[in-house]
């Protein structure tokens with residue numbers, strides 16, 4: 001069976017803790033963002049917005065890394081790329097609040113994650129960061145909501161992680177059964 005069918009990639013995807021130092025080329029980031037942009041969205045608003053920084057862009061990388069909570073920073077700062085995932089909270093046509101900005105951006109991110117898997121790139125998203133600080137660090141406007149930070153890169157050596165992270169990384173991934181998702 002083709003190992004890179006969409007369904008296989010969806011199931012094989014996971015959020016790693018060990019990242020290698022290998023650079024994720026900008027063209028690969030652009031390919032993943034291209035997949036993200038084809039997500040459906042309410043009124044085709046496409047509210048998702050992104051800001052990504054390579055590790056070698058030291059100053060800007062630190063502007064994101066420094067906003068992460070300690071428990072995330074310890075592993076995420078080794079990723080090749082950090083990306084702010086954001087959304088415009090209002091509709092462009094009438095400035096009314098867009099209640100679907102998070103929903104739509106989540107779908108865009110799933111597109112990103114699966115496209116990344118096609119390139120053997122893994123992504124670990126984090127809500128554990130200081131959104132106000134990140135907003136200030138990059139001068140991001142008030143109509144944009146900062147949702148998460150994504151650590152992006154190739155898989156690293158699990159053995160290089162501190163013991164407590166190795167334990168976490170080895171934990172079995174679990175999911176609710178389909179039956180548990182059905183109401184009524």
Ligand SMILES: Cc1cc2nc3c(=O)[nH]c(=O)nc-3n(C[C@H](O)[C@H](O)[C@H](O)COP(=O)(O)O)c2cc1C
Nearest residue numbers: 013014015016071072124125126127128129148173
């Ligand atoms: C919106 C969001 C926020 C998350 N925040 C964090 C976080 O702050 N720290 C962390 O280690 N993982 C975080 N995660 C990763 C989840 O814990 C992970 O996706 C979940 O446990 C399922 O594991 P899997 O992605 O390996 O399948 C987050 C995931 C999402 C989608």
